[in-house]
Amino acid sequence: DFWSGYYQGIRSATYFMQHVGECKEITDAANGAQLLARYIGAARALRAYYYYSLLKIFGPVVIIGDDVVAPDAPLEDVQLARSPYDSCVDYIASEFDKAAADIRANP
Numbered sequence: 559d560f561w562s563g564y565y566q567g568i569r570s571a572t573y574f575m576q577h578v579g580e581c582k583e584i585t586d587a588a589n590g591a592q593l594l595a596r597y598i599g600a601a602r603a604l605r606a607y608y609y610y611s612l613l614k615i616f617g618p619v620v621i622i623g624d625d626v627v628a629p630d631a632p633l634e635d636v637q638l639a640r641s642p643y644d645s646c647v648d649y650i651a652s653e654f655d656k657a658a659a660d661i662r663a664n665p
Contacts, residue, residue: 561612564608564612565608565622567604567605567608568605568608568609568622569622569626569627571601571602571604571605572601572605572622572624572625572626573626574597574601575598575601575602575605576624576626578594578597578598578601579594584597593664595660595663595664596660596661596664598660599656599657599658599659599660599661600657600661602653602656602657602660603653603654603657603658603661605653606650606653606654606657609621609646609649610650613643613646613647613650617640617643618640618641618642618643618645618646619640619641619646620639620640620641621641621645621649622638623649
């Protein structure tokens with residue numbers, strides 16, 4: 559069941575990116591800003607890879623972006639329209655570009 563596993567990974571990566579800044583061990587470190595940017599870049603790359611995998615298997619998919627959908631959300635909140643194929647490709651490419659920039663800038 560690739561569909562649910564990939565969307566769980568997308569949700570986890572998005573949640574991580576939104577909350578990793580709350581970790582005092584990272585933010586208080588001497589190179590905390592670099593670590594934070596690198597971790598967010600890695601999570602962004604994983605999320606883009608999950609979207610890419612879904613696109614490869616199923617064609618156009620629902621792009622959620624930076625919104626975190628609650629696991630117990632009502633059905634009407636999760637029944638979203640698929641994004642056009644070109645929009646999916648553009649989103650995935652831009653996410654990989656952002657991730658690469660964050661990871662390269664913060665070795």
